[in-house]
Amino acid sequence: MSETKLQVLNIDCPNSLTQVKDWIEDLADLCPSDANLKLSVNRLGAKFSGLLVVASLSTQMQAQAASANLEDLLWQLSHSLLKQIEIWRQQRFVS
Numbered sequence: 696m697s698e699t700k701l702q703v704l705n706i707d708c709p710n711s712l713t714q715v716k717d718w719i720e721d722l723a724d725l726c727p728s729d730a731n732l733k734l735s736v737n738r739l740g741a742k743f744s745g746l747l748v749v750a751s752l753s754t755q756m757q758a759q760a761a762s763a764n765l766e767d768l769l770w771q772l773s774h775s776l777l778k779q780i781e782i783w784r785q786q787r788f789v790s
Contacts, residue, residue: 699732699734702734714769722773729753733747734746742762745771746758760775
């Protein structure tokens with residue numbers, strides 16, 4: 696079972712927090728079953744920055760991005776992580 700940790704700084708909008716929580720839970724379903732996910736999102740002025748780390752016994756993945764828009768930030772992190780998940784899936788059963 697995946698464990699997710701979420702650290703959100705300087706984002707006061709409940710809708711945005713719900714969006715981030717839903718997003719990371721969806722990503723956790725695609726990761727190794729023993730993976731721990733840690734997402735840190737910070738808002739500095741008008742810019743968002745994010746760091747997503749996935750760690751399991753079989754792999755470690757990381758995505759980092761920055762954007763003026765929260766949805767774009769989440770898209771960038773997803774895009775980077777999904778590429779890494781695809782590589783992990785292709786290699787996990789290769790001897």
